[in-house]
Amino acid sequence: DTGVSQDPRHKITKRGQNVTFRCDPISEHNRLYWYRQTLGQGPEFLTYFQNEAQLEKSRLLSDRFSAERPKGSFSTLEIQRTEQGDSAMYLCASGQIRGNTEAFFGQGTRLTVV
Amino acid sequence: TQLLEQSPQFLSIQEGENLTVYCNSSSVFSSLQWYRQEPGEGPVLLVTVVTGGEVKKLKRLTFQFGDARKDSSLHITAAQPGDTGLYLCAGGGSGTYKYIFGTGTRLKVLA
Numbered sequence: 424d425t426g427v428s429q430d431p432r433h434k435i436t437k438r439g440q441n442v443t444f445r446c447d448p449i450s451e452h453n454r455l456y457w458y459r460q461t462l463g464q465g466p467e468f469l470t471y472f473q474n475e476a477q478l479e480k481s482r483l484l485s486d487r488f489s490a491e492r493p494k495g496s497f498s499t500l501e502i503q504r505t506e507q508g509d510s511a512m513y514l515c516a517s518g519q520i521r522g523n524t525e526a527f528f529g530q531g532t533r534l535t536v537v
Numbered sequence: 538t539q540l541l542e543q544s545p546q547f548l549s550i551q552e553g554e555n556l557t558v559y560c561n562s563s564s565v566f567s568s569l570q571w572y573r574q575e576p577g578e579g580p581v582l583l584v585t586v587v588t589g590g591e592v593k594k595l596k597r598l599t600f601q602f603g604d605a606r607k608d609s610s611l612h613i614t615a616a617q618p619g620d621t622g623l624y625l626c627a628g629g630g631s632g633t634y635k636y637i638f639g640t641g642t643r644l645k646v647l648a
Binding site (some may be wrong): 463464465466467468514525526528531533 | 580637
């Protein structure tokens, strides 16, 4: 296993379009996180899954955003009716419930809304 | 609301110099991670500290967790151009699995 994988790496979309990002966590990691990072800032928490259950959501996650982890493995993050303010790096991370508390990040998906 | 503030925000130094980056909060964290991030890439985990007063070393990098688990520092000895990047601290609190990230310190080491 080579780590957390995100697809696509880059996405350019027109305002108003829907986009979907995928995250494949490290095998057997039951925790999965989505974060958003804008230029010059640290990552901001969006949502957290433990296995297939979405246990925590940030207020940043408006009703245009939806995340799923249907089988407790990969996850998707969909943004509907994109706005220019959605332009950011979307980061996925995974970790284990037991043992250490570390989170390992993927390379991110850079979204540009034009 | 838990907040982590990092200082300095920007640091430009010459190769061979030493530096310290600080990560401070008014909240207690059960663990604290330090990451390094390069442009266009995701953060890469450097270290995790969990015990108050804990010190960990990673080659030329020394990480310390404050006794009260509210703050942390990263010290780099004899900085090299390869150390250039965005350094982020992230705190994990008890009762929640999410990590709160600091504002970041952008380091540039000049050859």
